[in-house]
Amino acid sequence: MRRADRLFQIIQILRRTTRPVTADAIAEELETSKRTVYRDIADLVGQRAPIRGEAGVGYILEDGYDLPPLMLTPEEVEAAVLGAQMVAARGDPALRRAAEDLIAKIGAVIPEQLRPLVVEPATRAAPSWKAAPDNLDMAELRAAIRHGRKVALTYRDEQDRESGRTVWPFAIGYYETTRLVMAWCELRGDFRSFRTDRITTARFLDERYPDRPASLRARWRRHQQEHWERMDKARKAAAG
Numbered sequence: 001m002r003r004a005d006r007l008f009q010i011i012q013i014l015r016r017t018t019r020p021v022t023a024d025a026i027a028e029e030l031e032t033s034k035r036t037v038y039r040d041i042a043d044l045v046g047q048r049a050p051i052r053g054e055a056g057v058g059y060i061l062e063d064g065y066d067l068p069p070l071m072l073t074p075e076e077v078e079a080a081v082l083g084a085q086m087v088a089a090r091g092d093p094a095l096r097r098a099a100e101d102l103i104a105k106i107g108a109v110i111p112e113q114l115r116p117l118v119v120e121p122a123t124r125a126a127p128s129w130k131a132a133p134d135n136l137d138m139a140e141l142r143a144a145i146r147h148g149r150k151v152a153l154t155y156r157d158e159q160d161r162e163s164g165r166t167v168w169p170f171a172i173g174y175y176e177t178t179r180l181v182m183a184w185c186e187l188r189g190d191f192r193s194f195r196t197d198r199i200t201t202a203r204f205l206d207e208r209y210p211d212r213p214a215s216l217r218a219r220w221r222r223h224q225q226e227h228w229e230r231m232d233k234a235r236k237a238a239a240g
Contacts (some may be wrong), residue, residue, distance in 0.1 A: 007043065020060050071210035081117065086125040088100055091127050094138065132177055141172065141204075144169055149204065151204055151205060152167075156198045163187070167186065167192070168184040169182070170217050178196070196203075
């Protein structure tokens with residue numbers, strides 16, 4: 001690997017995470033020596049890249065640093081195009097248009113030798129033929145999540161029972177045939193997920209909920225992890 005490519009890849013590795021990355025981990029990914037990584041890190045710092053850390057602890061790339069746009073490898077182009085294809089196949093109309101526009105933009109700005117990866121990609125996302133319809137404006141729902149605003153829903157459960165809910169939406173799960181809104185439910189005082197095809201009405205409120213969407217997502221992930229740990233313990237106890 002050329003030195004310039006290696007320096008670029010070190011920046012990319014550090015950009016992936018907010019946690020310190022050790023020289024061992026960087027050296028293993030780049031298939032080089034730790035000594036080379038130490039030297040490259042020193043060179044990057046000398047070029048004013050805001051890298052914090054030290055040998056034996058790990059390195060962090062501070063906020064506010066970026067590389068020239070779309071310096072992409074062939075694999076990154078293929079990953080971006082495949083991801084956009086999957087969104088175009090499974091997303092709501094606004095996301096489908098955005099995904100198609102993204103593919104066109106990538107093709108317009110990448111170097112000529114990489115353009116065939118966009119025009120005639122080797123990877124294809126299968127179309128989704130059985131997706132259930134959304135009974136609410138998904139673009140407006142995503143805006144409510146971004147701004148941390150409440151939504152008043154009328155929801156019909158799998159027993160066809162209808163209830164009114166005021167929820168704090170913080171994420172949308174896109175699955176093969178359904179989409180789920182993850183939210184804090186004021187009625188239940190807990191996290192709940194709502195299938196978009198079972199939402200019969202949705203009223204987007206101006207009222208903000210008293211938490212940040214990112215904080216709710218973090219709490220929900222912990223809640224899910226604890227749930228699966230309890231399930232795993234129950235299965236082990238039943239088996240043995």
